[in-house]
Each structure stands twice: as structure tokens, then as C-alpha cells.
Amino acid sequence: MNAEIISVGTELLMGQIVNSDAAFIAKELTGLGIDAYFQTVVGDNANKLKEVIKIAESRSNLLIFTGGLGPTQDDITKQTVAEYLGERLVIQEEGLEHIRQWFSKSGRIMTKNNERQALIFENGVVFKNINGQALGTFIEKNGKGYLLLPGPPKELETMFVHFVRPFLSANYEHKQIILSKTLRFFGIGESTLTTLLEDLIENQTNPTIAPYAGKYEVTLRVTANAASQGECEALVRAKTDEILALAGEYYYGEGSENSLVQVVGDLLLTKKVSISAAESLTGGLFQAELVKVPGISEVFAGGIVSYQEDIKRRVLGVPDEVLKGFGMVSPECAKAMADHARSVFETDLAISFTGAAGPDPLENHPAGTVWIGLSRKGEETIAKEFHFSRNRLGNREQAVMQGFDMTRRALLSEG
Amino acid sequence: MNAEIISVGTELLMGQIVNSDAAFIAKELTGLGIDAYFQTVVGDNANKLKEVIKIAESRSNLLIFTGGLGPTQDDITKQTVAEYLGERLVIQEEGLEHIRQWFSKSGRIMTKNNERQALIFENGVVFKNINGQALGTFIEKNGKGYLLLPGPPKELETMFVHFVRPFLSANYEHKQIILSKTLRFFGIGESTLTTLLEDLIENQTNPTIAPYAGKYEVTLRVTANAASQGECEALVRAKTDEILALAGEYYYGEGSENSLVQVVGDLLLTKKVSISAAESLTGGLFQAELVKVPGISEVFAGGIVSYQEDIKRRVLGVPDEVLKGFGMVSPECAKAMADHARSVFETDLAISFTGAAGPDPLENHPAGTVWIGLSRKGEETIAKEFHFSRNRLGNREQAVMQGFDMTRRALLSEG
Structure with a gap:
């Protein structure tokens, strides 16, 4: 048993939208244990669509179409597949009534062409569209399955989860x-x-x-x-x-939905360790990432973005002898930033970032040189050096991720 | 002249990633005036990839492959296309040196399999990879073009814009x-x-x-x-x-590479207006976006992320009567945050963000309620209310973009 996804839409060929439908269906098929070896995109063109059907039939048992079920002249999927198979389409009354009600509810005039959205295979199966008008439909012929689904992701995904997934699970059973x-x-x-x-x-x-x-x-x-x-x-x-x-x-x-940021957020929340940050080259990115974790306000106090040297001195309180004696790209500066952030924000832990994002060197340190400091109540403050070789944004993003990794290791080290 | 996009990667067939590469290339082809009628996705499987090549050759003149150029056993695109065409692959010395340097800079050990990334068609064209290691390559045979590009979007897009677009424009000429x-x-x-x-x-x-x-x-x-x-x-x-x-x-x-952030950065730099920020719900995201603009350190001093209420009071200096009297989700709080940031960081202009990112309401204000404050030397401080209806991250991103728009309009208003 293997399936093939055929996405119909000139907007995909023009690059106006990304084919998120194919990714969604592919993931669903993987979950159902149905193999899929090919995906194809074709425009709103009946002859080209027929060519694609012919190729797909020669290598797959289940052809899953998305898109082209709407009310406009461009929407040709149902008509083309029906013609190709020599099958009849009929209006499904319940689906038509649903479309009528939708128009009357939203106060719009229903034009004749909207009736097309209620078409299904006469000898086929219907799938209701909770989030839209166009019905899904399925027919089996000569041992091959033809499944036609709407293109708008919200319509497709709801239809798939509610109706198509159970249908496939029941009809395309796998031993494994x-x-x-x-x-x-x-x-x-x-x-x-x-x-x-x-x-x-x-x-x-x-x-x-x-x-x-x-x-x-x-x-x-x-x-x-x-x-x-x-x-x-x-x-x-x-x-x-x-x-x-x-x-x-x-x-x-x-976990496929997990991330390093989430793991660090969970550790901070579980261990009730409060945190703050002092960011120079990263410009606030560590903190902006951290606040993606829901509920993080319990442990994340805030931080300072000390982009200019003077701010490190004046607002953060890094002593002049550190800035002048060792420079901004130094372990001493990173440690002082972390220590002062921890003291200003009164947290258990503080992290700091200082260095040269690029493209130019800073204080004779090549672009990509970054010091990350970590200050923790009752422990010695540490600083770690990194050399990144991406562009300005990439170096910053990588520094932030290394900062999360340092935080994670620090949180785990206490056993 | 028509092209076809062939995306190679089992992760696409499994639905682990969305095929944004195809959309990007499709849009580029549209811009170049090159028609594309089909897109195909196939897994990391040499036989299936050869089947796909055969079909694509029968209907298109230019076959554009993405993915499968990396160092692992799974990465088979170059080898498979070369074998199919009966063409030889050779190591490009410059590309190999670039890979060696990347590994030595990042302090990692370069394993033997990484050399594969420097392979190109012996009789072909090479495209440099600025953001990665795998070289792109092109060969023409029997009147058909075979263009092989890396899969990671950052590598693909940079390579396309810098090298492939001019190459296609020169070699696939249109009369117009x-x-x-x-x-x-x-x-x-x-x-x-x-x-x-x-x-x-x-x-x-x-x-x-x-x-x-x-x-x-x-x-x-x-x-x-x-x-x-x-x-x-x-x-x-x-x-x-x-x-x-x-x-x-x-x-x-x-401009296709322009952005609202870039426009604001350019205005700040041209008009020599210094800026700082006080961010609550946005957690540093405004500043992290702003520092994407090269050279922005001339005018961007820094800012405070005051995620917890206490930080607004203690570090930023927002008076208790504002926090207690009007609450955190109020124009008074937004204005006080902007005023205090401007004073602490000694800048011409300061922007502030406060509100409920969601999913929960904050102080009885529904999720998505945001006040943005703007303080400017010699002018009355303003605050503007927004109601966003996305998720937590979406509301924050939208707030940041509205903040940039407010800044832009403020910078333009003085004539």
C-alpha cells in the first residue's frame, strides 16, 4: 500500500504560497503507516493534471489530491478526475444546503457557481467540510483509490482529522x-x-x-x-x-515539538531558579526566545540590553577598570555583566553575552568571537569563549543557543 | 523554455518539514519569466529519483534539484544524477578549502564524508555556498539543463540570489x-x-x-x-x-530584500536619532530585530526588558502610583516606561511595549491587548492601543512590527 500526494494549483507553481498541505498529509500518512514515495504539484490545467494522474497511477495505489475544489473557473480537480475515470459527479443535497446557509448567515449573495462545491462522485464517499464549503470525496476504481480534498489548510486539516483519518485507518489497514x-x-x-x-x-x-x-x-x-x-x-x-x-x-x-529553549524553561520552572540577562551583541534575543515558554514570568525577571559600551558602565554598573583594562570582548567583561545583572535584577542566575557579531572585528577580536558569562548564587561565576563563523544574525543566534545550552548544563550540574 | 523543480528528501515525504524551497524557486522562476508546470518531491532513494528524472526530462528543459547534497549516506542527489547522465563528479579544490576552513574556524573535526560536499560536475558549472558547505552545480546535456542546489533554505536562497539568478538570466534568455x-x-x-x-x-x-x-x-x-x-x-x-x-x-x-526594520534603521541612522527601548510582553524582541541593521550601534544605546512588574518599578523607575493606579496594561504605564527608558539611556527617542501576550488575560485585559508608548525629546509622549488576535508569539511579533511603524511615522513626521 502506498499513496501519492497531488497538489493542484497555479499559485503553488508561481510560488505565491508554500505547500503546507503536502507536509500535513505526509505527516498524517506516516502516522497511519501508509508509505508515500512521491508528491507532485501541477497547475490548474486539465491536460497536465491528467498526465500527472496517469504517472501516479502507475506507481501508487492511493492518489490524494488537494486544491481545485472551489467555485471558480480555475477549480477543475473534481471535473478532471471524473472525466479521466469516466465517473459521474452529482450534487449532494446536504452539502448544498450547508453552502446556502453559509451564504445566508454571512449576508452574501450565493452565485450559481458555488453549487459546484457540493459535487461528489455519484458512486463515491463524501467528506463534510466543517470550515468551508467544498466537499471532499473519494472513489475506488480498478483497485486504485482517488481521494479529493480542499486546498485551504484550515478546511483540509479539519476534514482530514475528523473524517479522512478514520476512513483511511479503517479502509487501508496495515498489519503493522x-x-x-x-x-x-x-x-x-x-x-x-x-x-x-x-x-x-x-x-x-x-x-x-x-x-x-x-x-x-x-x-x-x-x-x-x-x-x-x-x-x-x-x-x-x-x-x-x-x-x-x-x-x-x-x-x-x-519530541518533535520540543526545543532547547523549552527544555531550559521547564528546568528553570521545575527547579524554581529565577533568571535575568545582560545582552550586548545578542541585542535581547536570548530574552525574546526565553519568553516563548508559557508561564516563564514566574522565574524570568527581565534584563538589560547594553548595546553601547557606556550602557554597560552606567546602567549595568560594570567597572571602568574591567571595560578599559580587559575590553568588552573578554571573560572579565562577560563575568562582570552577569554578576551585575544578577545583582540589579535580584535573581538566582544571570547570563551575559558580549562579543563581535560581525561583519567587522571589535577591539581587534575577529567577527564571531563571543564570551558568554554565567553567574549563580553561591557559585563561582564562569565565562566561556566561542568562535562562530556565520553572518551577523547567524553568529547572534548561535550565541543565544549556546547560552541556553550553558544554562541547561548549569541547571543539571547541581544534581 | 520551461523548468521543473525536483525536491529530494525523505523528510519531505514524511512531512517533517514544509517544502519552502520549492515555493522560493517557483517565485524566482516567475520573476525570471521561466515557466514551470510541475514540481515533484521524492525521497532519498536512487532508483525512485532516476524514475523522476526520466519523467521530468520528457516534459521540461531545465531540471532544478534541491536537497541531498550534504555529507551523509542519505545525500545521493549528485551521485544519482551523475550516474544517470553518465557524467563524472570531481572535487572542486576551492570548495574543499572553504569546507576545511569552516571546520577549523568552528573548532570541529572534519570527517572524510564532508569532502563529498565539494563535488561538482567535471564538465559543469559551480555555484558557491556562502552560508554552508555543499556546492551547487549545473550541467547541460542533450539540450536539457540539470541544476543541483542545496536543501537548507538559507544556503539555497543565498546561492540562488547571488549566483543562480544571474546565471539563469544570462543563459536562459528571453527575447523580452x-x-x-x-x-x-x-x-x-x-x-x-x-x-x-x-x-x-x-x-x-x-x-x-x-x-x-x-x-x-x-x-x-x-x-x-x-x-x-x-x-x-x-x-x-x-x-x-x-x-x-x-x-x-x-x-x-x-525592494525584495527590504524590511520595515531596515527602513526604520536607515531613518534613525540618516537623521542621527538615538533610540532605546523598554519592553515588557515583547521580551526584548524589538531590540533583537533592531540590531539586525548593520551599523545600528551608532544610534541604538540599549534597553531594559522589564518582564516582571517589580523590574518596571525598581530598575526602570516607573512610579508606584502609575503601576498601582492604572495597572501595567495602560497608556500611563506605556508612557512612563518610554519616558524612563529615554532618561536612563539618555536617548532622543524611546519606545515601550506593555500588555497581555496571551494566552491568559492580564489585569482583566484580554490577551492581545497591547499599549505601545513613544517618548521623544521636546515632544509630548504618546501611547497607542492595539488589539491582536494571534497566539502568544504572534501577538508579540505583531506588537513589535507596529512599534517599528510608529517609530517610522514619528521619524517622518518632523519633515
Whole structure:
């Protein structure tokens, strides 16, 4: 059993919108254990769409179309597929009534062409559209399935979750259950991680291990299939243990929706450690990231962005002998910034960032040189040096992520 | 002349990432006047990729591949296309040196598999990767073009804009010259803007007008084609005048690489107006955006993130009677924050943000209620109320953008 996603819409070919529908359906199919090896995008053109159907039929059992179900002349998916298959379309009365009511409720005039949205395959299945007008529909012919879904993401996603997912689960049953877990790593590149795990990756069968390089991290998706949920879980757990035995040093958490920021926020909240920040080159980015964590106001007091040298002295209170004696790009400055932030904001912990974002050097330190300071009640203040080699924004983002990693390690170190 | 985009990556088939690369390239092709009728996604599988190449060759002249150029075993695009075409790949020395330097700068160990990223077609063209390691490459064979580009959006986009766009423009020539200009609007939605410009859009021929809804703004791409650059420019200029006569109130600048933040940064620098900020719900995001502008340290002093109420009082100096009398979500608090920031940081201008980011209400004000204050030397301090209806992050981002718009209008108002 394998499926293929066919997205219909000239706006996709012109690059006016991103094909988020395909990603959504692909993720759903993965969850359902239905393989999908191809995705195709084609414009609002009947002949080209027919070419695409022919190719897709030759390699897939289930063809999932999105888009082109609307009321305008451009919307040709239902008509084209029906014509291609030699199948009839009929108006579904309930769907038509729903469209009529929608227009009357919103005080708009319903033009004749809107009736097209209630068309379904005469010998097919209908899927209700809770968030819009165009009905979804499905037909099976010669052992192939043709599933037609609306293009607007809100309509598609609601229809899929409520009606299509149960339909596929019941009709396209798999003997095996599939389970995936995402493991997240920071401080290691994709190639180094995969080299470290080379044996595991080369000999992978079940579970499989798929590495993916995110913006500032690497994730591994461990996917097992087995006859039961329990077996899947055991397989994933065992493989995870093998992976962490080799690369646990860089592992910070699991889950496809997780992030380093979230993990740090959770640690701060759980351990009730209050935090503040003094940011120079990062310009407030550490704090702007931290406040993404819901409920963080319980532990995050605030901070200072000391972009100009004078602010470090005047507002933050970094002594002149540090600024003049060691310069702004120095461990002494980073430590003083963190210490003073912790004292001004009266927090348990404070982090600081100072350095040269680029493109120009600062005080003879090359662009990308960054010192991160960490001050903590009852402990010695530390500072760590980094050398980043991205552009101005990239160096800043990377500094912020390293700051989160330092905070995470500090929070874990106390046992 | 028509092109086809082939995206290679199992992570796309699994729905782990959205195919933003295809949208980016599609938009670029539209701008170049190159038609594209199909897009295909295929996994990291050599046989399936060859099937896709065969189909694409039968209907398109230029095959543009993205993804699969990295260092891991999964990355098979270059090898597969080369094998399919019977062409040799060679290591490009300059590219290899660039990779070596990247590893040595970032203090990481370069493993052998990273050398693969410097492979290009022996008889082909190379495209440098400014933001990464994997080189792009192009080869022409039997009248068809094969263009291989990296998958990570930052690498792809920079490579395309700097090297691929001029290459395609020179080598895939159109008889007509095509010229595009992007006009940028803030504070108006896409549907309202297109309704305002309905007559112009419905009767468009040459130039064409393509609206695009960005995250917090709308852009219009005005594209003319004519026999000469001068004719194109005149056509675009005349159409721009017509557009601005109807929607000039919301227009803030032009250029595909421009942004509201950049426009504000340029104004601050040109007018030598120094600025500071006091941020509550936005958590430092205004400042983190502002420091994206190169050279901004000349006018941007710094600011305070006063996330907890106590910080507004203690560090910023907002009087108790304001915090207690009017609350944190009030024009009085916004004005006091801006005034105190301007005084603490000794700047010409200061902006402040206070309100309820959500999801919960704050002091009985519903989520999304935000006051933005603006204090300026010699002028009356103002505060403006906004009601946003996005999620926590969306409300904050929108507040920041409105803050930039208020700053822009303030800077322009003095004539």
C-alpha cells in the first residue's frame, strides 16, 4: 500500500504560497503507516493534471489530491478526475444546503457557481467540510483509490482529522503498527553525529534512524514497526539506549515539538531558579526566545540590553577598570555583566553575552568571537569563549543557543 | 523554455518539514519569466529519483534539484544524477578549502564524508555556498539543463540570489527584458489591499501586479516586460504611481530584500536619532530585530526588558502610583516606561511595549491587548492601543512590527 500526494494549483507553481498541505498529509500518512514515495504539484490545467494522474497511477495505489475544489473557473480537480475515470459527479443535497446557509448567515449573495462545491462522485464517499464549503470525496476504481480534498489548510486539516483519518485507518489497514520518536541533539553537527553513529545507521533495519539537520541542532527520528504498540515501544527504547550510549553528551531532549529553549524553561520552572540577562551583541534575543515558554514570568525577571559600551558602565554598573583594562570582548567583561545583572535584577542566575557579531572585528577580536558569562548564587561565576563563523544574525543566534545550552548544563550540574 | 523543480528528501515525504524551497524557486522562476508546470518531491532513494528524472526530462528543459547534497549516506542527489547522465563528479579544490576552513574556524573535526560536499560536475558549472558547505552545480546535456542546489533554505536562497539568478538570466534568455519591483505595505491586509486596487489588478496586462501576503505585511510585485530596460522602468514607474495614489498611506518602502526594520534603521541612522527601548510582553524582541541593521550601534544605546512588574518599578523607575493606579496594561504605564527608558539611556527617542501576550488575560485585559508608548525629546509622549488576535508569539511579533511603524511615522513626521 502506498499513496501519492497531488497538489493542484497555479499559485503553488508561481510560488505565491508554500505547500503546507503536502507536509500535513505526509505527516498524517506516516502516522497511519501508509508509505508515500512521491508528491507532485501541477497547475490548474486539465491536460497536465491528467498526465500527472496517469504517472501516479502507475506507481501508487492511493492518489490524494488537494486544491481545485472551489467555485471558480480555475477549480477543475473534481471535473478532471471524473472525466479521466469516466465517473459521474452529482450534487449532494446536504452539502448544498450547508453552502446556502453559509451564504445566508454571512449576508452574501450565493452565485450559481458555488453549487459546484457540493459535487461528489455519484458512486463515491463524501467528506463534510466543517470550515468551508467544498466537499471532499473519494472513489475506488480498478483497485486504485482517488481521494479529493480542499486546498485551504484550515478546511483540509479539519476534514482530514475528523473524517479522512478514520476512513483511511479503517479502509487501508496495515498489519503493522508504526511508532516514531524524535531525539534532539545540540552542540554537534549532522555529519559528526552520523559518523559517531555510523555502525548503527549503516546496519539499520527496524527501527530505522533518520538524521535531520535543523537550524542549530540535529534531530534523529527513530521509527519502529511491529505487531503491537508495546513491541514498537520496546524496539524504539532499545535503539534509543544504543544511540545515547554513543552520543548522550549532546542529547538534550526528545519530541518533535520540543526545543532547547523549552527544555531550559521547564528546568528553570521545575527547579524554581529565577533568571535575568545582560545582552550586548545578542541585542535581547536570548530574552525574546526565553519568553516563548508559557508561564516563564514566574522565574524570568527581565534584563538589560547594553548595546553601547557606556550602557554597560552606567546602567549595568560594570567597572571602568574591567571595560578599559580587559575590553568588552573578554571573560572579565562577560563575568562582570552577569554578576551585575544578577545583582540589579535580584535573581538566582544571570547570563551575559558580549562579543563581535560581525561583519567587522571589535577591539581587534575577529567577527564571531563571543564570551558568554554565567553567574549563580553561591557559585563561582564562569565565562566561556566561542568562535562562530556565520553572518551577523547567524553568529547572534548561535550565541543565544549556546547560552541556553550553558544554562541547561548549569541547571543539571547541581544534581 | 520551461523548468521543473525536483525536491529530494525523505523528510519531505514524511512531512517533517514544509517544502519552502520549492515555493522560493517557483517565485524566482516567475520573476525570471521561466515557466514551470510541475514540481515533484521524492525521497532519498536512487532508483525512485532516476524514475523522476526520466519523467521530468520528457516534459521540461531545465531540471532544478534541491536537497541531498550534504555529507551523509542519505545525500545521493549528485551521485544519482551523475550516474544517470553518465557524467563524472570531481572535487572542486576551492570548495574543499572553504569546507576545511569552516571546520577549523568552528573548532570541529572534519570527517572524510564532508569532502563529498565539494563535488561538482567535471564538465559543469559551480555555484558557491556562502552560508554552508555543499556546492551547487549545473550541467547541460542533450539540450536539457540539470541544476543541483542545496536543501537548507538559507544556503539555497543565498546561492540562488547571488549566483543562480544571474546565471539563469544570462543563459536562459528571453527575447523580452523582464523587470520587477517589489512594493511593501504595512498596516493593511492582503484582501483589503487587493480590493482597494481591484480595478488595477483586474485590468492588469503589462505590468502585472502580483500580491503576496507576508507574515506581517503585504508586498506587490510589479513586473513589466518590454524590449529595453528603459521601457520596462517607465512601465513599472507609471504603475507604481497609480498604486501609490490609491494605497500610499500603507506603503513603507520598496525592494525584495527590504524590511520595515531596515527602513526604520536607515531613518534613525540618516537623521542621527538615538533610540532605546523598554519592553515588557515583547521580551526584548524589538531590540533583537533592531540590531539586525548593520551599523545600528551608532544610534541604538540599549534597553531594559522589564518582564516582571517589580523590574518596571525598581530598575526602570516607573512610579508606584502609575503601576498601582492604572495597572501595567495602560497608556500611563506605556508612557512612563518610554519616558524612563529615554532618561536612563539618555536617548532622543524611546519606545515601550506593555500588555497581555496571551494566552491568559492580564489585569482583566484580554490577551492581545497591547499599549505601545513613544517618548521623544521636546515632544509630548504618546501611547497607542492595539488589539491582536494571534497566539502568544504572534501577538508579540505583531506588537513589535507596529512599534517599528510608529517609530517610522514619528521619524517622518518632523519633515
